[in-house]
Amino acid sequence: MSIGFVMLCHEALDRAAQVARHWSQRGCPIVIHVDARVPQRDFDAFRGALSDCPNILFSERFRCEWGRFSLVRATQAAAELMLASFVEAHHIYLASGTCLPLRPVEELVGYLDERAGTDFIESATTEDVPWTKGGLDHERFTLRFPFSWKRQRRLFDRYVRLQRRLKVRRRIPEGLTPHMGSQWWCLTRETLSAILYHPRRAEFDRYFKRVWIPDESYFQTLVRLVSDRVESRSLTLSKFDFQGKPHVFYDDHLRLLRRSDCFVARKIWPQAERLYTAFLSGEHDAANRAEPNPGKIDRIFSKAIERRTVGRPGLYMTGRFPRKNHDNGLTAARYAVFEGFGDLFIDFPAWLRRTTGLRSHGHLYAPDRAEFTDGLSVYSGALSDDARLRDYNPEMFLTNLIWNTRGERQAFLFGPRDTQAAGWFIPRDPNADVFCVTGAWAVPLFVSKRPFAEVRAKAARLQKIESAHLAILRDPATRARVRIWTMADLVENPAEPLQTVIEEASVRTAETVAEIPRMVDLTGFGAFLQRLRNAGMHPYLIGDFPGDVRNKDAAKPDVTR
Known part of the structure; x- marks a missing residue:
């Protein structure tokens, strides 16, 4: 044989x-x-x-x-x-x-x-196969397909839609249950003869001439009619x-x-x-x-x-990059974003680095340049601090930064003065830990000594920007881990929020906060807020700030932002 x-x-x-x-x-x-x-x-x-x-x-x-x-x-x-x-x-x-x-x-x-006596042919019903493509599984047996899918694609699609609209249904020959499977089989001589010389072959051929991809269903269906020893595999x-x-x-x-x-x-x-x-x-x-x-x-x-x-989390490739939401995670690793802390505490990134072990940067989305740690102009992966390069695609700037520094958790400052293009991206990222102090943007204005009319205009603009950003952070679709405090609450009890930062963002074993960073001297800040209110600007994001506060061990920094 x-x-x-x-x-x-x-x-x-x-x-x-x-x-x-x-x-x-x-x-x-x-x-x-x-x-x-x-x-x-x-x-x-x-x-x-x-x-x-x-x-x-x-x-x-x-x-x-x-x-x-x-x-x-x-x-x-x-x-x-x-x-x-x-x-x-x-x-x-x-x-x-x-x-x-x-x-x-x-x-x-x-x-x-x-x-x-055993036939080897992959043969499964349409309900049991996962490989059908193009939305046509059982319909390939109940609709007609007179047009070529490759050469006449528009006619093919239009005719399918027309049949669906008219609820056209072909009659499947009596006794046949449509099956599908690989085109490549190994059949016994008896089974193949029974298929090729079946008394109803003309009827079967007429039917399958209008079935889509019949080479994956003709023998796969008829073998079930003539054979009782089928191994459904190729x-x-x-x-x-x-x-x-x-x-x-x-x-x-x-x-x-x-x-x-x-x-x-x-x-x-x-x-x-x-x-x-x-x-x-x-x-x-x-x-x-x-x-x-x-x-x-x-x-x-x-x-x-x-x-x-799917790819690797946080790694983008040309095959998926142009397709919106066709990604496997926005970034490759966890990172932390601190909003308002840099305005309220002196040299906050240095304290953060000492206390949590995070690689802490300044304002990566500052208008003039990306403030990499230690004042670097070029960071891992040849990322430049040039604002024009960064702002060409702000989301991919952050994605590249996190990918290039896998194994070392990053942290950076963010606020309403920064370029806001990444403000929608960060809340959508489940790898992001966002710690936000609302209203802290007012502190640099308070110590700036600029004309009050200019300060009032900037305060209104910054509050509007932060309000829109907070709406995104509080949106039910936000996937980042978000912690929000008002500036008034933090000033009243800074240890509790800082302890939360250490526990949730630290790469080391969480300990009780032993060192609190120096806070900007807020003497007269309450009067400053009242002056803004008197000028018609309501600083509601700051919270219920007392009329006048003087911080213990506070100092005024050289604030230029």
């Missing part, structure tokens, strides 16, 4: 000839269908290259197109020729011109002999990406293919010389006689698809 191969070829004919000769020399009959779109000159050369192999025949040629019945017709013609010409073939194996045998033919024949290793396109195997997949223990693999890159040499040489590992188990490499392919579609 032997196994016969039906090969569907349309490209890389030199490689198809190499594989066909390999099987032919080992006693396997072969019938080859060559797409009618292949030039006659190339077909003649291909046929001539195999003319010395008496067990290789060529079937009638059809012009094949993806997703159309022509692929089924080509398979039918080649299979009919196989059944008529090679009576010794007890199993017929459907392969493509880009397939490559991974194990000796003798092992495949022995494997099938032990399972005589003996051919074929993997598909998230778009439903087949993975191509290259030379560096050699070890991966060997691990699968499968008999045949597709789709092989025509230039993969190492693969063709290794698997067609006739030298095989004697230990490689296990049950075919593509699951051994499923994890690797699943990981590759996940990396391609």
